[in-house]
Amino acid sequence: MSFVRRQFLASAVALTLGVAAQASFAADPAKQSLTLGATVGYNYDVLKRGIAPQLEKQGYKVKLVEFNDYVQPNMALAQGALDANLFQHITYLNRFKTDQKLDLVDIVQSTTAPMxxxxxxxxxxxxxxxxxxxxxxxxxxxxxxxxxxxxxxxxxxxxxxxxxxxxxxxxxxxxxxxxxxxxxxxxxxxxxxxxxxxxxxxxxxxxxxxxxxxxxxxxxxPPVAYQQVVAVRTADKDTVWAKDLAAAFKSPFFKDVLTKDFPGYTYPQGL
Structure with missing residues (x-):
């Protein structure tokens, strides 16, 4: 094998390994699958169109769960059936978790469909x-x-x-x-x-x-107090996957999806 061919192969292998390393570290090594819950309608669609594609591109396996009420998403989150949910505003979350003694916290703001x-x-x-x-x-x-x-x-x-x-x-x-x-x-x-x-x-x-x-x-x-937020268990808020999830709501991709598919909605602050 010629020196040039060996060098080419070595470079190709290095490039392949580099891409593989990027893929393996793009998602949280400790959390490859995410289960996200949302209420029926636009919150579910926001996750499906604007968030899941970004997380899947990073290497996560994403499962979406749909709810028809405003109680079960937080209970499911607290019990570990969900990793995060999207259905409520910060005022509701803060009062609900206090009343139910749940250790939950918001990590990012989402878009809000006006009443x-x-x-x-x-x-x-x-x-x-x-x-x-x-x-x-x-x-x-x-x-x-x-x-x-x-x-x-x-x-x-x-x-x-x-x-x-x-x-x-x-x-x-x-x-x-x-x-x-x-x-x-x-x-x-x-x-x-x-x-x-x-x-x-x-x-x-x-x-x-x-x-x-x-x-x-x-x-x-809707004022900030009535705009939708993403909630996770407090113990998870500083994990890599939670930060990846929050970042997805602040990305240019998410803004493009909102502009195209959710006209008339209230967008997150700063987007």
Whole structure:
């Protein structure tokens, strides 16, 4: 074998080994598989389109789990069935983990689908009439957001210190037009559009039902306290995989996916 050929082969082997080393160290050597949970709708789609492809490219095997409620994702995370979840805002997470004594922490902000008010019989909330019916989410976290959205639009007034995990319609202190609030399960809200004058729908359930943000009478502009975050167990927050997961939400790839597939959403700060 000639000297030139030996040198070429040696260089090729070195290059191959270098690529292999990069591949093996791209993912956390101690954590090659990740199980991520999200609520049905856009949170699940965000993980599927914007996050899983990045993690898989780094060498992780990613499994996505879909939930239809706001309790099980945190319980599954705390019990180790999930490595991370995406479905809640920081206010809900902090209160839930305190009440349930769970050792969870947020590691990065995600995109947030704005809650909106929809109607088939009214063109604006200004057209609300005496006794109009309004369906809205019955889970306290989203109910708090819905009441604040109605307050911002002059429909009613709520207590200034409402508890986002224990709020009820009884926290309304002023209701000039005596609108009738009907809290129901969030996933069922879009189905009530034909039956009531106004429906307040969380963004994920609106998109799942085919409602477009452009068709809403009004959309919330969620403050940081009501923007979605990714949660992990506190013991995992400084792991390589958790840092890789957080970085995926700050990447140019993620921003491109949001721009293309999630117009009208509230983007993470700094993206």
């Amino acid at each position: 909106g008010v929809y109607s088939k019989s009214r063109k604006s909330l200004a057209e609300a009439k005496q006794g109009d019916r309004i369906t809205l989410p019955n889970d306290p976290s989203n109910l708090a957001r819905a009441l604040l959205l109605l307050q911002q639009n002059g429909v009613l007034t709520v207590k200034s210190d409402i508890d986002p995990l224990r709020v009820t319609e009884k926290d309304v202190v002023s209701n000039p037009k005596q609108v009738k609030l009907q809290p129901i399960e969030a996933a069922q809200l879009p189905r009530t559009l034909d039956d009531v004058e106004f429906v307040v729908v969380p963004g994920n359930f609106a998109t799942s039902a085919g409602l477009k943000f452009t068709g809403a009478l009004t959309l919330e502009k």
